[in-house]
Amino acid sequence: MAGGRQIVFDTGRRVMAGGCGCGGGQGLFTGGPGISVAGSGTQTNPRILTVVADPEMCEIVQDAAGSSLCAGNGLVYDDEAGCLGVKLSQKAGNTIRLGTDGGLWIGAEPNPVDARCGRTVDSLPDFACMPLFGPGRNLPYHGDRTSILHGMAAGADGIYMNVGVTCDRVAFVAANQALNEYPFEPAIGYQWRHTTAAQVRNIRLGWRSLQQPASTVWPGPLTLEEFLNITQGRAVAILNVTVLNAAEDQYLIEQLRRRCCERQVIVIGTAPAVLPRLAAYQEAGIDTGALAGGTGGTAAEVQGAGCRWAWLPVQADDDTVSTFVAAGLETVLWNSARRFHLERARRLGCRGFSPDDMRYQCNPSPCRLEKDPWCYDTPPTGQISDEEANGRFAGWQGGRYDDSDDPATDPPELKGPCGWEFSKAPENRAKIRQAITLGWACPIPGLDVWRRGYEIVWRVRFNSTAARTGGTGLIFGALDDRCPTRSDGGALDAGATGYSALFLHSNHGLQLRRLPSETGAPLAETRSISYPPFPGYWYRFKLRITPGEISFWQLDRDGEIAGVNRIDNIRDSTYRGGYLHLYKLNRFGTASWTPVDVAFRDLTINPIPEGG
Structure with missing residues (x-):
């Protein structure tokens, strides 16, 4: 081409004119538009294919991906990388996202939810009370069946628990993330995945400092199955999966789908480390959230990871809380039982409050003289008797x-x-x-x-x-x-x-x-x-x-x-x-x-x- 520029592709191989490769014979190649053929095809004069590119054509192609062609609806163009991509809408309700394999993905419909399902994530009140581990601190037990039931009886909309999976594939919920954090007897001293279900079952929630005999201690951690048997349909289960790995995430997802409770749980983890893992739960139609604030992830990071919820400590200042709320995240203040923290959560537009003691109600009636709803209906077994010899209730x-x-x-x-x-x-x-x-x-x-x-x-x-x-x-x-x-x-x-x-x-x-x-x-x-x-x-x-x-x-x-x-x-x-x-x-x-x-x-x- 006149005025053209040649780009020669030569791999070092000789292309022979003859079909037998021994020279002679008629050429097998003819040059089409923009391609020339030189040489006779002999050992001393091999054929060379040359592509002739028009400079103007190259500029047009370059401009087409740069400015001459614009990225229309649904597309974005990265000028530095020279890549076209898909533009995902950030509007609420969009279900199209990038899957974990990098392709476009629309999540499968979760199991259907209707009024017969009871409490779901979508039916939480405008301001939800989601305590930690049931009643929580200052009790000789927390996170067990009795404490969870007491918390729910006191008006909990959800119950927050940590999740661990044993090496023989049994999921447990407990107040602590790792077994080696337990202040209870016997102290196993291992992570969940290094422990069998039988070993976990041997844990008893009795305070070591009181040296209680085995006959007076309370049961150990619940399995996930036992926990959901209590909460499903009555309170949303908030499951902290920070200590799990990707394989354990998949196991947990399987268990939740098997129980058809994808819309009755919220899966959360500590930001920013856990945020990438939460995509697998989102693909299963499960709401996700992050323990954020401070060094634990910004509102932009939590939102960018596809999370709907964010738990912030009560120590977070008003500006930080307001930033998460303004970003459209369902924000929950957590780990306090004091009413002024509750009132602050309401004032800042938070979606809920996670007290660490469910004896404190999230919606108390301070102007009525009434019996506290947490009080035992009967004396706890092994603690206080209603007989005069041991003490008496009034x-x-x-x-x-x-x-x-x-x-x-x-x-x-x-x-x-x-x-x-x-x-x-x-x-x-x-x-x-x-x-x-x-x-x-x-x-x-x-x-x-x-x-x-x-x-x-x-x-x-x-x-x-x-x-x-x-x-x-x-x-x-x-x-x-x-x-x-x-x-x-x-x-x-x-x-x-x-x-x-x-x-x-x-x-x-x-x-x-x-x-x-x-x-x-x-x-x-x-x-x-x-x-x-x-x-x-x-x-x-x-x-x-x-x-x-x-x-x-x-x-x-x-x-x-x-x-x-x-x-x-x-x-x-x-x-x-x-x-x-x-x-x-x-x-x-x-x-x-x-x-x-x-x-x-x-x-x-x-x-x-x-x-x-």
């Missing part, structure tokens, strides 16, 4: 905590024991140790409802007064936190500013404390009476909360303030309501731990009347 009656044994005095909707009384018999010490932090609580309104304030009167008895380690005894407090004690048995976790707690220690007398903030800062104010109670005697106390002041008094038999045993006028004008607690706090985690025998009865809560 009934809850309206706004009064009464020690009557007559069940007829209990309103129908409030039947069942709530609270406890231990005797001082030595054979009951083990039962007291097992109780750990059993307690009772009910919601009470703040001063915005009972504007003049209110008074709480109750009686308490210490059955022994020997020296105790710090934090033992009976704790009485009005806190916004449904679980006021730290797991080490030490001081109270801090509540919201202005929330107050009253301590009764068998060796310290009486203390009234005000907690300054949610940060765990030192107590802003403490008032104490050095008054060790006399063993076996019932003492009567009154706590009076008014706008601006809190006072605490011991009362005599006639209901009058008894002498100097009083603490007046701790300034506190910010009390906004919360939960009244009567807790027996045992000190554990120390070899010198000893129980304290205590009892309470005759509790009344009343607003201060006009002129009172």
Whole structure:
């Protein structure tokens, strides 16, 4: 071609003109458009094929992929790589995506879901409560059947659990991601995949620090099958698969599809490491999410991985939470039981809240005096008996905590024991140790409802007064936190500013404390009476909360303030309501731990009347 440029393709092979390859004969090649043939085909003059390319044609081809041809709808062009690709719509509802093999993929329809399926991901309320492991902390068991049932009975929309798969292909759910994290006996010390199902079955959720005998411990982790038998149709299962690998992911998907529960679970993992693995669950029609925030993945990373959900810690600042919400991710704040974290989640537009203690409801009714829904309907086996020799439950009656044994005095909707009384018999010490932090609580309104304030009167008895380690005894407090004690048995976790707690220690007398903030800062104010109670005697106390002041008094038999045993006028004008607690706090985690025998009865809560 005139003015053309030659590009010669020569592989080093000689193309012979003769069919036999020995030279001579007629040529077998003729040059078509843009191709020339030279040489005679002999050993000394081989034929050479030459492609002649027109420079203008090359420019047109180059421009066609660059600017002359534009990427139309559904296409994108990478100028640097010179590649055409498919453009995927980011609009909600799009089901076309790139499969794990790099091709276009439209997920198979998950098993059909209708109203008969009960609770599904698609039927979650606008603000969902999805606690961790059932009731959670400060119990001698969590993540087992009983705790999960208690959490669901308290109103859980979903239950969050970690998943592990054993080497013999059995999936378990538990509170901890790895077996070597378990503080329980026997400590296996292996990852799930290094353990058999039989070994896992041998785990018992009994606290080692209390050295409980095998007859009093609770069952070990549930299998996935057992867990779904409890939750399916009643609560969404949130499954953390961080510790699984790709093969275990496929096994889990098979199990979920076999049970037809793809729309009744949410599979999550720690971002960003787990995000690529979640594509396999998405292809199966399962909702996915990420534990994100901070160094754990940005909103863009979570969304780019195809996740619909994001769990953020309550420590995440407002800007971070708002970024995830604005990205269209169903955002959940997690790992707290305090109402101010719950209210913050609502305020920031989150889709839900994951408390770590389901004794705290996500939707409490703080202006109604009611029995706490978490309370046991019957004494836990092996802990507390309803016989007088071992201790006795008292009934809850309206706004009064009464020690009557007559069940007829209990309103129908409030039947069942709530609270406890231990005797001082030595054979009951083990039962007291097992109780750990059993307690009772009910919601009470703040001063915005009972504007003049209110008074709480109750009686308490210490059955022994020997020296105790710090934090033992009976704790009485009005806190916004449904679980006021730290797991080490030490001081109270801090509540919201202005929330107050009253301590009764068998060796310290009486203390009234005000907690300054949610940060765990030192107590802003403490008032104490050095008054060790006399063993076996019932003492009567009154706590009076008014706008601006809190006072605490011991009362005599006639209901009058008894002498100097009083603490007046701790300034506190910010009390906004919360939960009244009567807790027996045992000190554990120390070899010198000893129980304290205590009892309470005759509790009344009343607003201060006009002129009172």
